[in-house]
Amino acid sequence: MARITASVYTSHVPAIGAALDLGKSGEPYWKPVFQGYEYSKQWMQDQKPDVIFLVYNDHATAFSLEMIPTFAIGCAAEFTPADEGWGPRPVPKVIGHPELAAHIAQSVIQDDFDLTIVNRMDVDHGLTVPLSLMCGQPEAWPCPVIPFAVNVVQYPVPNGRRCYNLGKAIRKAVKSYDRPLNVQIWGTGGMSHQLQGARAGLINREWDNAWLDKLIADPEAAAATPHIDYVREAGSEGIELVMWLIARGAMDDVNGGAAPTVKHRFYHVPASNTAVGHLILENT
Numbered sequence: 114m115a116r117i118t119a120s121v122y123t124s125h126v127p128a129i130g131a132a133l134d135l136g137k138s139g140e141p142y143w144k145p146v147f148q149g150y151e152y153s154k155q156w157m158q159d160q161k162p163d164v165i166f167l168v169y170n171d172h173a174t175a176f177s178l179e180m181i182p183t184f185a186i187g188c189a190a191e192f193t194p195a196d197e198g199w200g201p202r203p204v205p206k207v208i209g210h211p212e213l214a215a216h217i218a219q220s221v222i223q224d225d226f227d228l229t230i231v232n233r234m235d236v237d238h239g240l241t242v243p244l245s246l247m248c249g250q251p252e253a254w255p256c257p258v259i260p261f262a263v264n265v266v267q268y269p270v271p272n273g274r275r276c277y278n279l280g281k282a283i284r285k286a287v288k289s290y291d292r293p294l295n296v297q298i299w300g301t302g303g304m305s306h307q308l309q310g311a312r313a314g315l316i317n318r319e320w321d322n323a324w325l326d327k328l329i330a331d332p333e334a335a336a337a338t339p340h341i342d343y344v345r346e347a348g349s350e351g352i353e354l355v356m357w358l359i360a361r362g363a364m365d366d367v368n369g370g371a372a373p374t375v376k377h378r379f380y381h382v383p384a385s386n387t388a389v390g391h392l393i394l395e396n397t
């Protein structure tokens with residue numbers, strides 16, 4: 114039986130990827146950001162996951178206004194890092210897990226969540242920057258990754274409650290897979306940031322940290338956060354945080370098990386225009 118052993122939560126910022134790729138991670142501006150992930154890189158090596166189910170958002174890279182899936186599961190054998198305007202990032206290609214992805218698609222769709230099946234897709238900074246933060250600069254990513262793209266770019270976007278319940282369905286799907294795999298689920302994006310308009314540059318430390326507290330200890334309350342609160346309190350791109358609720362919903366405690374263990378928590382400003390939040394929860 115496969116099992117979700119842990120969930121990882123982290124912001125993504127394209128400039129973090131660029132800082133790493135261009136050898137700037139030791140510079141005074143970036144050093145504190147990468148230091149927040151030193152623990153995590155060691156933890157990844159100790160954990161040796163077999164598969165990462167990586168919830169992220171595409172930024173009009175693989176998708177566009179022509180086609181906007183709310184939830185899309187990557188079922189391909191591999192995924193190429195996208196060219197977002199500066200050439201593809203010099204990072205390894207992403208190896209998928211078509212068999213587990215197909216199993217999860219079957220189970221979750223039968224559980225009333227309408228997923229789009231994606232058999233070919235380039236992956237942008239939403240997926241590659243979290244991998245870089247957690248794994249550094251390896252020759253190959255440590256294990257297969259199932260990309261799971263959520264639309265948080267073009268309205269209407271899914272609400273937190275639906276994302277949280279989807280996480281529960283993903284947990285059930287993984288549990289019913291008949292091979293002994295150590296699976297991690299990652300929820301990425303956020304925390305507070307707004308990239309455009311009159312409030313561009315918005316950061317809300319207090320709200321972010323209160324929301325993190327809730328996500329850990331009272332995920333039902335975090336899932337009940339109304340959509341408008343993300344936008345008002347955490348800025349237009351703060352809505353990326355609903356993706357963290359998918360990972361949280363997949364943890365054992367929300368299904369009647371014991372509370373997860375907080376292995377690591379990190380929060381840092383500044384990193385480009387985004388408040389960087391990071392959390393590692395292990396199932397007990």
Ligand code: DHB
Pocket residue numbers: 125126127128172302303306308350384385386387
């Ligand atoms: C930034 C943050 C994002 O989430 C993103 O998708 C693009 C840019 C930023 O802070 O620069």
Ligand code: FE
Pocket residue numbers: 125172239302350353
């Ligand atoms: Fe983003």
